[in-house]
Amino acid sequence: MAVYTEVSDDELRAFLAEYDIGELISYKGIAEGVENSNYLLQTDRDTYILTLYEKRVAPDDLPFFLGLMDHLAAQGTACPTPIHGRDGDALRKLCGRPVAIVSFLKGMWPRRITPRHCGLLGEAMARMHIAGQSFAMTRPNNLSVAGWRPLFEACAERADTIQPGLAAELGAELDGLESHWPRDLPAGVIHADLFPDNVFFLDGRLSGIIDFYFACNDLFAYDLGICINAWCFEADGSFNITKARHMLSAYRKERPFSAQELEALPLLARGSAMRFLLTRLYDRLHHPDGALVKPKDPLEYLRKLHFHQSVRGPDAYGLE
């Protein structure tokens, strides 16, 4: 939960004069999201989300993120639509920070995930991947394989304070991932952070995908690897093959996998587990006292990594 920047009512009212969205009647800081400050705005016309981009988001990346949302929304993806000011600009400044207003999406993110949620996610993800193919801008994924070594090195010395032997184990896994990481699979714009709290459902349908602030160009199947980890494990650490089957089957009805993509799935899932393990480890070891966000458990992702190391092939994810 997080609101890092306090916006005053006077500042906000003056700021909103640059938009044609009606008169402000309320705004509340939202206790969701960990990277940015988010406010729910109500005007006499509609409800909106105001986001102030905090220091973990590079300002130079914002035109990509906002342009992508504009593009995907125009292609029919249920995602927030950036609201453009009277001058046409969607990206502005408030309280010294880059800021944007986006449309509000109805729906709730699922706390208890069912195979049906996973199927709806797979379908929407595939359609989003296809919709992104006509988006002109690009952004490299700085949290893909090339980004893991520097993160590992920033954590290696103290990693064993979290679990004895962790540094050696992650070093060996990283060597393997770097040697075998696939390069020639179908690629395009991926979301790269499709955790359940970024996907809304309403009345049994997927009603929205939010938080595109890790979106980048990378292998499509890597997005699936991220979602296998984020959606298909139970709280006790066990893998739910039914959820994975629903997700992958629904995905490939919209965008069929190549044989190479299918074959690479276990490795991509290992890589995705490594990515979240390393960023969580980094946050845990470099967690400033008094931060507003409780760091997440890196070892959850070590257990997921172990699962993917143990599988014999992509049929472990429920596919024939």
Add this chain to the structure above:
Amino acid sequence: MAVYTEVSDDELRAFLAEYDIGELISYKGIAEGVENSNYLLQTDRDTYILTLYEKRVAPDDLPFFLGLMDHLAAQGTACPTPIHGRDGDALRKLCGRPVAIVSFLKGMWPRRITPRHCGLLGEAMARMHIAGQSFAMTRPNNLSVAGWRPLFEACAERADTIQPGLAAELGAELDGLESHWPRDLPAGVIHADLFPDNVFFLDGRLSGIIDFYFACNDLFAYDLGICINAWCFEADGSFNITKARHMLSAYRKERPFSAQELEALPLLARGSAMRFLLTRLYDRLHHPDGALVKPKDPLEYLRKLHFHQSVRGPDAYGLE
């Protein structure tokens, strides 16, 4: 900012079936309030606030708080109205906690306070005091003069770590307050926590008073003492007599002061400064590491206390 209890979408949907407020379309944790967990609910009919009462609120006090809001709203006070379930009950259980839904109030709390805000507050406070006189329930103020000694004793040993000499100074002030505290002034239900973030304004009018979870029976003029401290000092610590004059003048147009009340104002303002100084000091000294709420500065209230100690009489607050 705070959401202490995570409510799942399934639990919430089942819970809302007990109300006749429409179908849930969204809910977000609100990063406001420090005592309880608050969610903004949107249904297909209206917007509401869901509050889960956390451990600082005594469950036995909740019928008083909710009954008071019902009563005040019926008397025309702009305050949240508890929503009663199909069985008539407003106070229920969710996630093992007492919980209530109240109506959503439009408006924003003022970050930059003007004399006009203070005047509108004074008028609304007086009307609220009058409206509360016909409320049948009572609740003693456990944070009035009798409650300060135990708080002081829990802090005395370590108070000087905050500022050298603080324990001795507060001990002496407390002796004086206990000896001279007035007993026979007009009393009734007071809000007791009317800080700016609990008062909403919209279109130049006061649109709502929220957060009645410190409300109690006490001297009416003590509520004014609290508001003088909370609304009439500038960020640099200086006292703004214009704001106080607006507040007190508007108040006494609605409910005239007795001569005794007027005379007691400096002492009541000292007591109010002591009350917030002590609770802030307690929170600072007993602040658990990793708490989600940053403790407020107790010394801000020491400076306010010094101001009220220095005044010669109630004309220091702008009244003739």
